[in-house]
Amino acid sequence: MxxxxxxxxxxxxxxxxxxxxxxxxxxxxxxxxxxxxxxxxxxxxxxxxxxxxxxxxxxxxxxxxxxxxxxxxxxxxxxxxxxxxxxxxxxxxxxxxxxxxxxxxxxxxxxxxxxxxxxxxxxxxxxxxxxxxxxxxxxxxxxxxxxxxxxxxxxxxxxxxxxxxxxxxxxxxxxxxxxxxxxxxxxxxxxxxxxxxxxxxxxxxxxxxxxxxxxxGGKSPAIVSRSADLKTAAAKIVVGKTLNAGQLCVAPDYVFVPEESMDAFIAIARAVLAGFLPTLADNPDYTAIINERHYQRLQGYLAEARQAGVTLVELNPAGETFDAASRKIAPTLLRDPADGLQVMQDEIFGPLLPIKPYRDFDEVIAYINARPCPLGLYWFGNDAVEERRVLDRTCSGGVTLNDVMQHAGLENLPFGxxxxxxxxxxxxxxxxxxxxxxxxxxxxx
Incomplete structure (x- = not known):
């Protein structure tokens, strides 16, 4: 036409x-x-x-x-x-x-x-x-x-x-x-x-x-509390991030993890992904990036982070290589990327997940509040006081507690x-x- x-x-x-x-x-x-x-x-x-x-x-x-x-x-x-x-x-x-x-x-x-x-x-x-x-x-x-x-x-x-x-x-x-x-x-x-x-x-x-x-949309954060079950939290975040290869407006865009739990979170993420996506390249259940422009945009984020010395953790259980024509990108964790990098500035809309370590919970609240209000926010934990602080002290379109994205799918809740x-x-x-x-x-x- x-x-x-x-x-x-x-x-x-x-x-x-x-x-x-x-x-x-x-x-x-x-x-x-x-x-x-x-x-x-x-x-x-x-x-x-x-x-x-x-x-x-x-x-x-x-x-x-x-x-x-x-x-x-x-x-x-x-x-x-x-x-x-x-x-x-x-x-x-x-x-x-x-x-x-x-x-x-x-x-x-x-x-x-x-x-x-x-x-x-x-x-x-x-x-x-x-x-x-x-x-x-x-x-x-x-x-x-x-x-x-x-x-x-x-x-x-x-x-x-x-x-x-x-x-x-x-x-x-x-x-x-x-x-x-x-x-x-x-x-x-x-x-x-x-x-x-x-x-x-x-x-x-x-x-x-x-x-x-x-x-x-926007950059929707996930927060893993020290009171959370780390394995459950990591599993739900990884699964949520890989749905549609991260091409969802409410996908977790980056995640805060206690600094002492960073290695454990990454290890769990590897195991979880291997369990439900043991292969990626020819797996019909792993989605490609919509078009070449968005594929190159995501590759640009990775190249910039790599050049800046960020540790990239590719979740690629079978160690596959990808034909660029397929527009598939392995889910990739970016360990503590600098805030000035594009991956921390733009809504990612792809299978890349920055992990930000935190020492004190006040750092997390301050970081989120210093940035535009996201469409979604996700908190994992069992501390009622901390949960209340997240709800009272942050502003987002909606919140899911102890999971990701679920608020957007409930017809009895407003979505926006x-x-x-x-x-x-x-x-x-x-x-x-x-x-x-x-x-x-x-x-x-």
Missing amino acids: SANDYMGEAEIRAILQRQRAAALADGPSSAERRGELIDRAIDLLASNEQALIAALSADFGQRSPTFSRHSDVLSPLATLKQTRAELADWMQPERRQTPRGEAWVEYQPLGVVGIVTAWNVPGNMVFKGLAGALAAGNRVMIKPSEFNPNTSALMARMIRSAYTEEEVAVVTGPAEVGQAFCSQPFDHLIFTGAASIGRHVLRAAAENLVPVTLEL GVGHSGMGAYHGIDGFRTFSHAKAVYRAG
């Missing part, structure tokens, strides 16, 4: 105008109607599971089928089904106390919601965003990442087969199409991706005063960032409310 085959700004605007006109003509939709729209999405995922897994693998070059099934099919399916079950309750007016008369809040559809997704778990983001937007009674326009051409094209075909363009539309194409998409006067826009792009999205939305939800890691939240009832207008109503007594 040539650049001329993609939609221009006028065509994108025309879809939005048709969706808005349809919304005004039809009026607010019932719970039954919203549920029927969600049922279509459920059927799409259930009937296209293998096709989605194959498309994702084609886009990555090699992606774990097991991970794809869980992240891009089963997880959004669970979201859609829970949303379907609960949306009628969410739609009920919420009574508020008033000294006289009556007061309540009604949750009204915003109109047309724009969804812009990243490339790392595209099915997950498209269908979880769709769940909240449809539950709230909106029309939806979706712009998936151009880095997933096979998956994006498949999802566009899937959605066209189940929805009219006035209900849900997918706009595919390169970055210029994304720019045109984000410049539209949506009633709400949700963007998932890099902070550098998020700034442009926010500027574009500001021209039309479009409210925006941004999920931007704070500060540099984003703004706003969605998932579950919080997604319903994000994509609704909370209309205050008062009736005089």
